[in-house]
Amino acid sequence: MPVPTSSSAPAPLVDWLFLDLNSFFASVEQQMRPELRGKPVAVVPVDTDATCAIAASQEAKKFGIKTGTNIGEARRRCPELITVMAGHDVYVEFHHQVITEVERHFPVHVICSIDEMACKLDAPRRVLPAAMDLAKRIKRGLRERVGECITCSVGLAPNRFLAKVASDMQKPDGLVALLAEELPGSLLELELRDLCGIGRRMEPRLHACGIRTMQDLWGAERETLHRAWGGVGGDRFWHALHGGPSEDDPPARHRTLGHSHVLAPELRTPPEAGIVARRLLLKAASRLRRMHYRATHLHLSVRTEDGPRCEAQVKFEPVSDSIVLARCLAELWQRVMQQARWQRLKKVSVTLMGLEAESQPQQLDLFVSNAEEASRERREHLSRVLDEINQKRGRDSVVIGFTPDTVRTFSGTKIAFTRIPDREEFQE
Structure with missing residues (x-):
């Protein structure tokens, strides 16, 4: 979104930067094997048409091939498709290289998955122009130091949930800011299923509450979402959607x-x-x-x-x-x-x-x-x-x-x- 040009108006603020690596597994394969660049690639767990893709390159996605697509069906859509056996150890190494590069510019606050991470911005970088500059430097650093095939989409927003939504709005290699004072704004252009937390099971429950569009969701009362989710998860979703502060994740406890x-x-x-x-x-x-x-x-x-x-x-x-x-x-x-x-x-x-x-203290057996x-x-x-x-x-x-x-x-x-x-x- 454009940065305000008026010198008198204060610059908008954002609190979170969310980074989503584009087609990560497939991009790593293209980085490691230059002969795959520019070609439709699907990463697979086993070498058979009966399996499903666990990742697809940007070129393959143009044919409707994505994570979960059956490889037999993918080959019918794209006869030139190249399948590559997954190299999970290599993906983890690149994951750590990405973290190292991002932290050259700003500390990573949360590692969300193998290809997603988020930074909680400090006061100097909450100002939108500074946050945009930080995002651009991170994107440039990934291309220069990790690999030219390693690109990312970045979202900026007042909380982590909306920053993730923003990162999904422009792919590949996107940079989108959602500002609290402009909400709902471009959120209204999305489908319900575009939001993290609304899947094939939750969508019918929202329909049952009379929510079928993003306009309906934005206008819904907090109590309505509480009822749809069946608990406080709906309250949290309502607050996050409306730009409320994110709750820090509790430390992981392995059960x-x-x-x-x-x-x-x-x-x-x-x-x-x-x-x-x-x-x-x-x-x-x-x-x-x-x-x-x-x-x-x-x-x-x-x-x-x-x-x-x-x-x-x-x-x-x-x-x-x-x-x-x-x-x-x-x-x-x-x-x-x-x-x-x-x-x-x-x-x-x-x-x-x-x-x-x-x-943990152990009770001794006499x-x-x-x-x-x-x-x-x-x-x-x-x-x-x-x-x-x-x-x-x-x-x-x-x-x-x-x-x-x-x-x-x-x-x-x-x-x-x-x-x-x-x-x-x-x-x-």
């Missing part, structure tokens, strides 16, 4: 930690699937120790090829060593597979629950002998030694209960929508 995997056909028999479950458990246990937690519950879930889901759970004293956890998994595996009648499996999930920080305590300490020490070897020598250099070659094809770390893996995870 569960786990991994799941959809099995390849050759790994769906119970013996092979059991090895996959054990590998997923060891990966989760390594993360548990690195994050300085102990678990008190282990949950195992499987889904058979025919569809039914079978699950079981066990509770124990706070523990983090892989040896005890592997024993618990072996017990759960027998119980779950009896439920599944030892059929072929399609998916396996392992979750550690009831997490407690290592620093009936535990010194020998038992010493054995526990040795197991935890051995597990940490194995972690160190795998970090130094590479993932699966040392494993418990199976040969490393059995699992190399599936045990790599993936980037989820809600979590950015640490660099160390790619060696766990």
Whole structure:
């Protein structure tokens, strides 16, 4: 939006800068492989037309290809489409390079996802011209120091929610400011589903409250949104939409930690699937120790090829060593597979629950002998030694209960929508 030219009028203010990397995974692939630049590219988890795109380049998006598009359908829309296997470790490295570059200009306040981050502006940079200049310097720095293919759209607004909305309004390589004194302004040009927090389930609930357009949403009373959301989430959305101050996110508290995997056909028999479950458990246990937690519950879930889901759970004293956890998994595996009648499996999930920080005081058991305590300490020490070897020598250099070659094809770390893996995870 234009900057006011009148010298007497005070410049508008914004509080947040939101940065959204454009087609991030596909842009990284084009940065790493110049032969892909200017061509329609889809990043995929497996090399088959039955899978879906997890990212699409700007060139592919012109054909209607986006995250979630079936690759078979994508090839029908664009026969020249190039598919590239995802390199999650490379994307995490570029993610950290982007953070480093942004923080050359201003501190990052919140990392929202692998390709989104936000800066809460200080007094000198709240003035719109200064905020616009900061955004332009960040965009230029990314192109010059991270890669010419790495572009971003930036939104400026009085709160983080509206700054994110602004970043989505002009892509790729956009820069949009939403000012409190001009609201609703260009918001009225959007569809309800364009706003973060309104998806396919929420939209019908808004329709039921008589809200079908952005004009309806803007004019709705706070109580109406409270009713649509079924609680205070609607109140927060109303305040954010109208430019109210953002609530700082509370520090993350980990309640569960786990991994799941959809099995390849050759790994769906119970013996092979059991090895996959054990590998997923060891990966989760390594993360548990690195994050300085102990678990008190282990949950195992499987889904058979025919569809039914079978699950079981066990509770124990706070523990983090892989040896005890592997024993618990072996017990759960027998119980779950009896439920599944030892059929072929399609998916396996392992979750550690009831997490407690290592620093949390522990209630001592008066009936535990010194020998038992010493054995526990040795197991935890051995597990940490194995972690160190795998970090130094590479993932699966040392494993418990199976040969490393059995699992190399599936045990790599993936980037989820809600979590950015640490660099160390790619060696766990």
